[in-house]
Amino acid sequence: MASIQARDLRYTYRGATAPSVSGADLDIEDGEAHALLGASGAGKTTLLNLLAGLFFPDSGQLKLNGEDVSERSGRERNIAQVFQFPVLYPAMNVRENLAFPLRARGWRKANALARVKEVATLLDVTALLHQRVQRLSLFEKQLVAIGRALVRPDVSVVLLDEPLTAVEPSIKWRLRAALKTVQRELGLTMVYVTHDQVEALTFADRISMLMDGRILQTGSPQRLYEQPHTAVVATFIGSPGMNLVSAQVRDQWFVVAGQLLAPAPGVSDGVCQIGFRPEWAHVRVDRESDEQFALPVNLTGWRAMGAVGNRTDALLTLDHGGETLFVHQSGDEPPPPQCRLYIDTARMVAYRNGVLLARPTGNDAA
Numbered sequence: 001m002a003s004i005q006a007r008d009l010r011y012t013y014r015g016a017t018a019p020s021v022s023g024a025d026l027d028i029e030d031g032e033a034h035a036l037l038g039a040s041g042a043g044k045t046t047l048l049n050l051l052a053g054l055f056f057p058d059s060g061q062l063k064l065n066g067e068d069v070s071e072r073s074g075r076e077r078n079i080a081q082v083f084q085f086p087v088l089y090p091a092m093n094v095r096e097n098l099a100f101p102l103r104a105r106g107w108r109k110a111n112a113l114a115r116v117k118e119v120a121t122l123l124d125v126t127a128l129l130h131q132r133v134q135r136l137s138l139f140e141k142q143l144v145a146i147g148r149a150l151v152r153p154d155v156s157v158v159l160l161d162e163p164l165t166a167v168e169p170s171i172k173w174r175l176r177a178a179l180k181t182v183q184r185e186l187g188l189t190m191v192y193v194t195h196d197q198v199e200a201l202t203f204a205d206r207i208s209m210l211m212d213g214r215i216l217q218t219g220s221p222q223r224l225y226e227q228p229h230t231a232v233v234a235t236f237i238g239s240p241g242m243n244l245v246s247a248q249v250r251d252q253w254f255v256v257a258g259q260l261l262a263p264a265p266g267v268s269d270g271v272c273q274i275g276f277r278p279e280w281a282h283v284r285v286d287r288e289s290d291e292q293f294a295l296p297v298n299l300t301g302w303r304a305m306g307a308v309g310n311r312t313d314a315l316l317t318l319d320h321g322g323e324t325l326f327v328h329q330s331g332d333e334p335p336p337p338q339c340r341l342y343i344d345t346a347r348m349v350a351y352r353n354g355v356l357l358a359r360p361t362g363n364d365a366a
Contacts, residue, residue, distance in 0.1 A: 001156060001188060002156035002157050004062075004157065004191070006027075008060040021043045021046050026208060032189055036210060044195075053074030053077050064156055077156060080157070081161065098119060098148055101148060123146065125147065138168070162194055164196070176199060209237075228242065228275075234351070243276050244351070245323060246323065249268065251269070256295060267350075273350065274348050276349075281343045295320060297320045298337055302315075302316055305328070309330075325341070
Protein backbone atom coordinates (compact mmCIF):
# COMPACT_ATOMS: atom_id res chain seq x y z
CA MET A 1 0.00 0.00 0.00
CA ALA A 2 1.04 3.62 -0.08
CA SER A 3 0.86 6.98 1.62
CA ILE A 4 -0.03 10.04 -0.46
CA GLN A 5 1.38 13.54 -0.16
CA ALA A 6 0.16 16.33 -2.44
CA ARG A 7 1.54 19.86 -2.27
CA ASP A 8 0.01 22.89 -3.99
CA LEU A 9 -1.53 20.82 -6.80
CA ARG A 10 -3.10 22.94 -9.53
CA TYR A 11 -4.95 21.94 -12.67
CA THR A 12 -7.00 23.91 -15.20
CA TYR A 13 -8.93 22.30 -18.05
CA ARG A 14 -8.03 23.59 -21.48
CA GLY A 15 -10.20 26.58 -22.33
CA ALA A 16 -11.42 27.03 -18.75
CA THR A 17 -11.09 30.41 -17.07
CA ALA A 18 -10.74 29.06 -13.53
CA PRO A 19 -8.74 26.11 -12.15
CA SER A 20 -10.59 22.92 -11.21
CA VAL A 21 -7.98 22.16 -8.56
CA SER A 22 -6.31 25.14 -6.93
CA GLY A 23 -3.46 24.79 -4.46
CA ALA A 24 -4.54 21.43 -3.03
CA ASP A 25 -2.50 20.10 -0.10
CA LEU A 26 -3.35 16.55 0.91
CA ASP A 27 -1.81 13.94 3.22
CA ILE A 28 -3.23 10.41 3.27
CA GLU A 29 -1.66 7.78 5.47
CA ASP A 30 -0.77 4.26 4.40
CA GLY A 31 -3.85 2.07 4.89
CA GLU A 32 -6.23 5.00 5.39
CA ALA A 33 -9.80 5.21 4.12
CA HIS A 34 -10.06 8.81 2.91
CA ALA A 35 -13.05 10.61 1.39
CA LEU A 36 -13.07 13.62 -0.92
CA LEU A 37 -16.40 15.31 -0.20
CA GLY A 38 -18.11 18.24 -1.88
CA ALA A 39 -20.89 19.40 -4.15
CA SER A 40 -20.88 18.89 -7.93
CA GLY A 41 -18.10 20.94 -9.52
CA ALA A 42 -16.05 21.13 -6.32
CA GLY A 43 -13.02 19.49 -8.00
CA LYS A 44 -13.25 16.05 -6.38
CA THR A 45 -13.03 13.91 -9.51
CA THR A 46 -10.34 16.14 -11.05
CA LEU A 47 -8.22 15.71 -7.92
CA LEU A 48 -8.85 11.95 -8.03
CA ASN A 49 -7.73 11.85 -11.68
CA LEU A 50 -4.55 13.71 -10.72
CA LEU A 51 -3.90 11.03 -8.10
CA ALA A 52 -4.63 8.33 -10.70
CA GLY A 53 -2.22 9.71 -13.29
CA LEU A 54 -5.01 10.29 -15.81
CA PHE A 55 -4.22 14.02 -15.58
CA PHE A 56 -0.89 15.63 -14.80
CA PRO A 57 -0.77 18.74 -12.60
CA ASP A 58 0.01 22.12 -14.12
CA SER A 59 2.10 22.75 -11.02
CA GLY A 60 2.69 21.27 -7.60
CA GLN A 61 4.01 17.92 -6.47
CA LEU A 62 2.49 14.49 -5.84
CA LYS A 63 4.28 11.76 -3.90
CA LEU A 64 3.48 8.11 -3.19
CA ASN A 65 5.44 6.72 -0.23
CA GLY A 66 7.63 9.81 -0.40
CA GLU A 67 8.56 9.30 -4.06
CA ASP A 68 7.67 11.98 -6.60
CA VAL A 69 5.22 10.54 -9.16
CA SER A 70 3.88 13.85 -10.53
CA GLU A 71 4.87 12.96 -14.10
CA ARG A 72 4.37 9.18 -13.98
CA SER A 73 1.47 7.38 -15.61
CA GLY A 74 -1.17 5.56 -13.62
CA ARG A 75 0.32 2.22 -14.64
CA GLU A 76 3.68 3.26 -13.20
CA ARG A 77 1.95 4.29 -9.96
CA ASN A 78 0.17 0.92 -9.53
CA ILE A 79 -3.17 2.66 -9.08
CA ALA A 80 -6.52 0.88 -9.37
CA GLN A 81 -9.70 2.85 -10.03
CA VAL A 82 -13.42 2.11 -9.68
CA PHE A 83 -15.87 4.34 -11.55
CA GLN A 84 -19.50 5.37 -11.06
CA PHE A 85 -20.65 2.73 -13.52
CA PRO A 86 -18.94 -0.68 -13.44
CA VAL A 87 -16.54 -1.30 -16.33
CA LEU A 88 -16.56 -5.03 -17.09
CA TYR A 89 -16.08 -7.23 -20.15
CA PRO A 90 -19.54 -8.52 -21.16
CA ALA A 91 -18.15 -11.47 -23.14
CA MET A 92 -16.48 -12.86 -19.98
CA ASN A 93 -17.95 -14.39 -16.88
CA VAL A 94 -17.22 -13.06 -13.40
CA ARG A 95 -14.20 -15.31 -12.83
CA GLU A 96 -12.64 -14.26 -16.13
CA ASN A 97 -13.28 -10.57 -15.42
CA LEU A 98 -11.60 -10.85 -12.03
CA ALA A 99 -8.65 -12.77 -13.45
CA PHE A 100 -8.07 -10.46 -16.42
CA PRO A 101 -5.75 -7.91 -14.69
CA LEU A 102 -3.56 -10.78 -13.48
CA ARG A 103 -3.48 -12.68 -16.76
CA ALA A 104 -2.61 -9.41 -18.57
CA ARG A 105 0.46 -9.19 -16.35
CA GLY A 106 1.62 -12.71 -17.12
CA TRP A 107 0.30 -14.60 -14.09
CA ARG A 108 -0.01 -18.35 -14.49
CA LYS A 109 -3.60 -19.49 -14.73
CA ALA A 110 -3.54 -21.53 -11.50
CA ASN A 111 -2.07 -18.65 -9.49
CA ALA A 112 -4.52 -16.16 -10.97
CA LEU A 113 -7.52 -18.37 -10.17
CA ALA A 114 -6.29 -18.88 -6.60
CA ARG A 115 -6.07 -15.10 -6.15
CA VAL A 116 -9.53 -14.66 -7.72
CA LYS A 117 -10.95 -17.14 -5.23
CA GLU A 118 -9.46 -15.17 -2.31
CA VAL A 119 -10.98 -11.87 -3.51
CA ALA A 120 -14.33 -13.46 -4.39
CA THR A 121 -14.55 -14.95 -0.91
CA LEU A 122 -13.73 -11.60 0.67
CA LEU A 123 -16.49 -9.85 -1.33
CA ASP A 124 -18.91 -12.76 -0.98
CA VAL A 125 -19.32 -13.21 -4.75
CA THR A 126 -18.07 -16.82 -5.01
CA ALA A 127 -21.53 -17.97 -6.09
CA LEU A 128 -21.38 -15.57 -9.05
CA LEU A 129 -18.07 -16.72 -10.54
CA HIS A 130 -19.73 -18.71 -13.36
CA GLN A 131 -22.24 -15.98 -14.19
CA ARG A 132 -22.05 -13.76 -17.25
CA VAL A 133 -21.97 -10.11 -16.28
CA GLN A 134 -25.16 -9.34 -18.25
CA ARG A 135 -27.10 -11.41 -15.73
CA LEU A 136 -25.82 -9.53 -12.71
CA SER A 137 -27.62 -6.75 -10.88
CA LEU A 138 -25.97 -3.34 -10.85
CA PHE A 139 -25.02 -3.95 -7.20
CA GLU A 140 -23.34 -7.26 -8.13
CA LYS A 141 -21.58 -5.67 -11.11
CA GLN A 142 -20.10 -2.99 -8.89
CA LEU A 143 -18.90 -5.63 -6.43
CA VAL A 144 -17.14 -7.40 -9.30
CA ALA A 145 -15.64 -4.09 -10.49
CA ILE A 146 -14.31 -3.50 -6.97
CA GLY A 147 -12.93 -7.04 -6.98
CA ARG A 148 -11.04 -6.32 -10.20
CA ALA A 149 -9.47 -3.29 -8.52
CA LEU A 150 -8.42 -5.41 -5.54
CA VAL A 151 -7.22 -8.54 -7.30
CA ARG A 152 -3.70 -7.27 -8.02
CA PRO A 153 -1.73 -7.57 -4.77
CA ASP A 154 0.77 -4.94 -5.96
CA VAL A 155 -1.84 -2.15 -6.13
CA SER A 156 -0.67 0.87 -4.14
CA VAL A 157 -3.92 2.81 -3.89
CA VAL A 158 -7.56 2.10 -4.77
CA LEU A 159 -9.45 5.15 -6.04
CA LEU A 160 -13.26 5.13 -6.06
CA ASP A 161 -15.19 7.75 -8.04
CA GLU A 162 -18.71 7.87 -6.55
CA PRO A 163 -19.07 4.06 -6.76
CA LEU A 164 -22.56 4.05 -5.20
CA THR A 165 -24.16 6.65 -7.48
CA ALA A 166 -25.91 4.16 -9.75
CA VAL A 167 -26.76 1.64 -7.02
CA GLU A 168 -30.32 1.51 -5.68
CA PRO A 169 -30.61 3.58 -2.48
CA SER A 170 -32.07 0.67 -0.52
CA ILE A 171 -28.90 -1.43 -0.93
CA LYS A 172 -26.20 1.25 -0.93
CA TRP A 173 -25.40 0.42 2.68
CA ARG A 174 -24.51 -3.16 1.69
CA LEU A 175 -21.92 -2.05 -0.83
CA ARG A 176 -20.55 0.54 1.58
CA ALA A 177 -20.25 -2.09 4.31
CA ALA A 178 -18.50 -4.49 1.91
CA LEU A 179 -16.03 -1.77 0.91
CA LYS A 180 -15.26 -0.90 4.51
CA THR A 181 -14.76 -4.55 5.46
CA VAL A 182 -12.35 -5.12 2.58
CA GLN A 183 -10.46 -1.91 3.31
CA ARG A 184 -9.93 -2.88 6.94
CA GLU A 185 -9.07 -6.54 6.36
CA LEU A 186 -6.55 -5.82 3.60
CA GLY A 187 -5.23 -2.58 5.08
CA LEU A 188 -5.78 -0.83 1.77
CA THR A 189 -5.24 2.85 1.08
CA MET A 190 -8.57 3.95 -0.40
CA VAL A 191 -9.62 7.37 -1.66
CA TYR A 192 -13.37 7.69 -2.09
CA VAL A 193 -15.03 10.55 -3.99
CA THR A 194 -18.62 11.40 -3.06
CA HIS A 195 -21.09 14.26 -2.81
CA ASP A 196 -23.04 12.29 -0.17
CA GLN A 197 -22.02 13.21 3.36
CA VAL A 198 -23.52 10.00 4.78
CA GLU A 199 -21.21 7.92 2.60
CA ALA A 200 -18.20 10.00 3.61
CA LEU A 201 -18.99 10.08 7.34
CA THR A 202 -19.62 6.34 7.57
CA PHE A 203 -16.80 5.13 5.31
CA ALA A 204 -13.80 7.36 5.88
CA ASP A 205 -11.20 7.57 8.63
CA ARG A 206 -10.70 11.17 7.50
CA ILE A 207 -12.48 13.50 5.09
CA SER A 208 -11.26 16.34 2.89
CA MET A 209 -14.04 18.72 1.93
CA LEU A 210 -13.61 20.67 -1.30
CA MET A 211 -15.23 23.72 -2.83
CA ASP A 212 -14.18 25.53 -6.01
CA GLY A 213 -11.10 23.35 -6.33
CA ARG A 214 -9.83 24.09 -2.84
CA ILE A 215 -9.65 21.82 0.19
CA LEU A 216 -11.50 23.68 2.94
CA GLN A 217 -10.75 21.23 5.75
CA THR A 218 -9.33 17.79 6.36
CA GLY A 219 -10.10 15.83 9.50
CA SER A 220 -11.96 12.95 11.09
CA PRO A 221 -15.74 12.77 10.61
CA GLN A 222 -16.17 13.83 14.23
CA ARG A 223 -13.83 16.79 13.76
CA LEU A 224 -15.65 18.08 10.70
CA TYR A 225 -19.01 17.61 12.39
CA GLU A 226 -18.16 19.21 15.72
CA GLN A 227 -15.52 21.77 14.73
CA PRO A 228 -15.96 22.80 11.10
CA HIS A 229 -13.38 25.41 10.12
CA THR A 230 -15.68 27.33 7.81
CA ALA A 231 -19.37 28.14 7.66
CA VAL A 232 -19.52 26.26 4.34
CA VAL A 233 -18.36 23.03 5.98
CA ALA A 234 -20.67 23.68 8.93
CA THR A 235 -23.80 23.96 6.81
CA PHE A 236 -22.85 21.25 4.26
CA ILE A 237 -22.34 18.53 6.87
CA GLY A 238 -25.30 17.44 8.95
CA SER A 239 -28.95 16.83 8.15
CA PRO A 240 -29.98 19.54 8.59
CA GLY A 241 -26.70 21.44 8.69
CA MET A 242 -25.40 23.60 11.48
CA ASN A 243 -27.58 26.50 12.63
CA LEU A 244 -26.00 29.92 12.17
CA VAL A 245 -27.30 32.89 14.16
CA SER A 246 -26.31 36.53 13.69
CA ALA A 247 -24.31 37.81 16.65
CA GLN A 248 -21.73 40.34 17.75
CA VAL A 249 -18.60 40.30 19.85
CA ARG A 250 -18.67 43.12 22.37
CA ASP A 251 -16.11 43.57 25.15
CA GLN A 252 -15.05 39.91 24.75
CA TRP A 253 -18.60 38.56 24.97
CA PHE A 254 -20.77 36.97 22.29
CA VAL A 255 -24.00 38.97 22.16
CA VAL A 256 -27.20 37.77 20.48
CA ALA A 257 -30.37 39.87 20.33
CA GLY A 258 -28.91 42.20 22.94
CA GLN A 259 -28.19 39.39 25.43
CA LEU A 260 -24.83 38.15 26.65
CA LEU A 261 -24.46 34.59 25.40
CA ALA A 262 -20.96 33.40 26.33
CA PRO A 263 -17.41 34.71 26.90
CA ALA A 264 -15.30 35.42 23.82
CA PRO A 265 -11.77 35.65 25.24
CA GLY A 266 -9.25 37.22 22.90
CA VAL A 267 -11.79 37.87 20.13
CA SER A 268 -11.97 41.41 18.78
CA ASP A 269 -15.25 43.30 18.66
CA GLY A 270 -17.34 42.99 15.51
CA VAL A 271 -20.14 41.11 13.82
CA CYS A 272 -20.05 37.32 13.64
CA GLN A 273 -22.24 34.24 13.58
CA ILE A 274 -22.60 31.59 16.24
CA GLY A 275 -23.10 28.00 15.11
CA PHE A 276 -24.69 25.04 16.82
CA ARG A 277 -25.94 21.63 15.72
CA PRO A 278 -29.67 20.88 16.08
CA GLU A 279 -28.92 18.48 18.95
CA TRP A 280 -26.83 21.09 20.80
CA ALA A 281 -29.90 23.06 21.85
CA HIS A 282 -33.39 22.59 23.26
CA VAL A 283 -36.54 24.63 23.71
CA ARG A 284 -38.69 25.30 26.76
CA VAL A 285 -41.66 27.49 27.53
CA ASP A 286 -40.45 28.68 30.94
CA ARG A 287 -37.05 30.09 31.88
CA GLU A 288 -34.62 27.51 33.31
CA SER A 289 -32.64 30.02 35.33
CA ASP A 290 -32.09 33.75 35.47
CA GLU A 291 -28.41 33.31 34.66
CA GLN A 292 -28.83 31.14 31.57
CA PHE A 293 -29.11 32.63 28.10
CA ALA A 294 -32.50 32.10 26.46
CA LEU A 295 -33.31 33.18 22.93
CA PRO A 296 -37.00 33.92 22.20
CA VAL A 297 -38.16 31.93 19.15
CA ASN A 298 -41.37 31.03 17.35
CA LEU A 299 -42.21 27.44 16.47
CA THR A 300 -43.04 27.15 12.76
CA GLY A 301 -42.80 23.39 12.26
CA TRP A 302 -42.71 20.04 14.09
CA ARG A 303 -41.94 16.71 12.40
CA ALA A 304 -41.61 13.29 14.01
CA MET A 305 -38.32 11.64 12.96
CA GLY A 306 -38.48 8.41 14.94
CA ALA A 307 -38.44 7.29 18.55
CA VAL A 308 -35.94 7.43 21.41
CA GLY A 309 -37.07 4.93 24.02
CA ASN A 310 -40.75 5.55 24.53
CA ARG A 311 -40.67 9.14 23.31
CA THR A 312 -40.90 10.66 19.85
CA ASP A 313 -37.75 12.23 18.41
CA ALA A 314 -38.87 15.34 16.54
CA LEU A 315 -37.28 18.01 14.37
CA LEU A 316 -38.44 21.48 15.36
CA THR A 317 -38.34 24.37 12.90
CA LEU A 318 -37.96 27.71 14.64
CA ASP A 319 -37.94 31.34 13.58
CA HIS A 320 -35.67 33.90 15.19
CA GLY A 321 -35.97 37.35 13.64
CA GLY A 322 -36.29 35.89 10.15
CA GLU A 323 -33.54 33.29 10.66
CA THR A 324 -34.68 29.66 10.38
CA LEU A 325 -33.26 27.31 13.00
CA PHE A 326 -33.62 23.57 13.57
CA VAL A 327 -33.57 21.66 16.84
CA HIS A 328 -33.80 17.92 17.56
CA GLN A 329 -35.87 17.28 20.67
CA SER A 330 -37.76 14.37 22.15
CA GLY A 331 -41.42 14.76 23.08
CA ASP A 332 -44.76 13.44 21.89
CA GLU A 333 -46.32 16.87 21.44
CA PRO A 334 -44.98 20.05 19.81
CA PRO A 335 -44.15 22.96 22.14
CA PRO A 336 -46.29 26.12 22.10
CA PRO A 337 -45.78 28.66 19.28
CA GLN A 338 -43.76 31.00 21.51
CA CYS A 339 -40.89 29.41 23.41
CA ARG A 340 -37.28 29.88 24.48
CA LEU A 341 -34.20 28.35 22.87
CA TYR A 342 -31.29 27.23 25.07
CA ILE A 343 -27.94 26.66 23.35
CA ASP A 344 -25.13 24.49 24.73
CA THR A 345 -22.49 27.23 24.68
CA ALA A 346 -19.73 24.76 25.62
CA ARG A 347 -20.11 23.12 22.19
CA MET A 348 -21.05 26.02 19.95
CA VAL A 349 -18.64 27.53 17.42
CA ALA A 350 -18.39 31.03 15.99
CA TYR A 351 -17.52 32.43 12.55
CA ARG A 352 -16.47 35.77 11.17
CA ASN A 353 -16.56 36.27 7.40
CA GLY A 354 -17.30 32.56 7.15
CA VAL A 355 -14.10 31.50 8.93
CA LEU A 356 -13.86 29.94 12.38
CA LEU A 357 -12.87 32.36 15.11
CA ALA A 358 -9.70 31.36 16.96
CA ARG A 359 -11.14 30.34 20.31
CA PRO A 360 -14.93 30.62 20.45
CA THR A 361 -16.18 30.54 24.08
CA GLY A 362 -12.67 29.54 25.15
CA ASN A 363 -13.23 25.88 24.18
CA ASP A 364 -10.33 25.65 21.72
CA ALA A 365 -12.64 24.68 18.87
CA ALA A 366 -10.04 25.56 16.30
